[in-house]
Amino acid sequence: MEKHYCNCYIVPPNILEKMKNDNIITNEVYQRSSEISLNVISARKKISEQLNGFLPTNPKGTAQRFIYDSKNTAKEHFELVRQEHDAAIADDTANQVFDNCGRVRDFFNQEYNFFSVDNNGKNMVMNIHYEDTFLNALWSTKIDQMIFGDGDGVTLGNFAAALDVIAHELTHGIVEYTSGLIYTGQSGALNEHLADVFGTVVKQHYKNQNAATADWLIGDTIVGANWPGKAVRSMSAPGTAFNGDPQPDHMSHYNNAPDDNFGVHTNSGILNKVFYLVANGIPPKNDGTSKKDAVAGLDTPLAGRLWFESLKNIKSPNCDFRGFYEVVMQTTQTLMHENVITRVDALDFIKLAFGEVGIS
Ligand SMILES: [Zn+2]
Known part of the structure; x- marks a missing residue:
């Protein structure tokens, strides 16, 4: 089956465009968001070997969490700051993503006997502090990772603490690995x-x-x-x-x-x-x-x-x-x-x- 890639944003880009037209956010912030998909896709090529290098490739995975800090750059998979079995770190955002990702993983496993997004224990990679003033969170089927911006603190933000946002995005991953519903x-x-x-x-x-x-x-x-x-x-x-x-x-x-x-x-x-x-x-x-x-x-x-x-x-x-x-x-x-x-x-x-x- 041919794979159809998508960046599944929690806040639809056309709604952000409306916010720009209503002068709620600047054109610069809106433009930055519209360029993200290109960055993600080009980055995938660079990190593909790296991914295969240190993430387990055994058929039955253990759904471990890996939290990366993009340090306000447009790079995902940038600096590993917390992984499974690590204690909490100083960054609240990293800990919130870690905890909420675990809650979603455990819910699907305990309630529906479905383990991680692929029901095969695939590791869960989350990127935080993506870009500067990035008003969104998304699941990218191109890289099978989540990306979180920091928001602007007045229009949108706190994505990492939002359990519904993380459950929403990881469900896109489950759909990708089950029916693969085409995103149009x-x-x-x-x-x-x-x-x-x-x-x-x-x-x-x-x-x-x-x-x-x-x-x-x-x-x-x-x-x-x-x-x-x-x-x-x-x-x-x-x-x-x-x-x-x-x-x-x-x-x-x-x-x-x-x-x-x-x-x-x-x-x-x-x-x-x-x-x-x-x-x-x-x-x-x-x-x-x-x-x-x-x-x-x-x-x-x-x-x-x-x-x-x-x-x-x-x-x-x-x-x-x-x-x-x-x-x-x-x-x-x-x-x-x-x-x-x-x-x-x-x-x-x-x-x-x-x-x-x-x-x-
Ligand atoms: Zn969505």
Whole structure:
């Protein structure tokens, strides 16, 4: 299978462009971000031999963490500052990345029996203090590493401390090693959706929250005073995370514009809404002529389990929203046979939840 590379940013570049146009960030900061992909790709060639030289290549890895400090340069894999079994160091950012990466790794291993991004114990390489005033964090499939900027302290920052951001980015790694969903159009939006799902599932798990008590925000701790809203995305109410948030919550508002790889971070809102409804339930309806009772949700742990099994069951890298709906229905049936899902109305409920956003 041909490999399709992507740099999966937590803050979509077209949203940063909007911040530039609104004079929230400077053109220089925006431009710097837009050049990052070239630096990463050219750097890969230089470090490829080095990577093979000291990272274990045995088939069953041990998912060790390696934290590198870019020292505010555009070089990843620059200076190793902490690795597995090392004690905490003076740099809080390094320790936060180390701890959060471990939490995400342990969650997938303990809850879903899936070890590291490749389920083969691949080592986890994280680069911190990347560039100067770099307002983003990303997973690069070109180098299979995460990269964290420091932000500017007023618009965006604190990426290393954000568990949802790290879970989101590492899920891109899992998708890369399972279905390899192509990062454009509906398959790309499905890829983004799955990353947001496990961003919130992991965060809710460690915060001891459930579907009813969680805020369902992605990136609420990375936005600063100058960010025009409360988070980067809202899964319960897509399109409301910030002023100008372009996310739709229904197929009738699907965005076909070409920017952001045909809206991978935009149209993911439609599927995010489905997951929220499956976890939290469907509210009652009364439009004057007909009345429908509320339907209870599966809550986040079981909805997360269903979504993770579905993620593994996606067969095509071009899977679209409707294809994913079929995968979730089949996976629901499997989990019912295994008595993981015990409610008899589960298939009707899943069908109803997808129907709420116009997918049938
Ligand atoms: Zn992403």
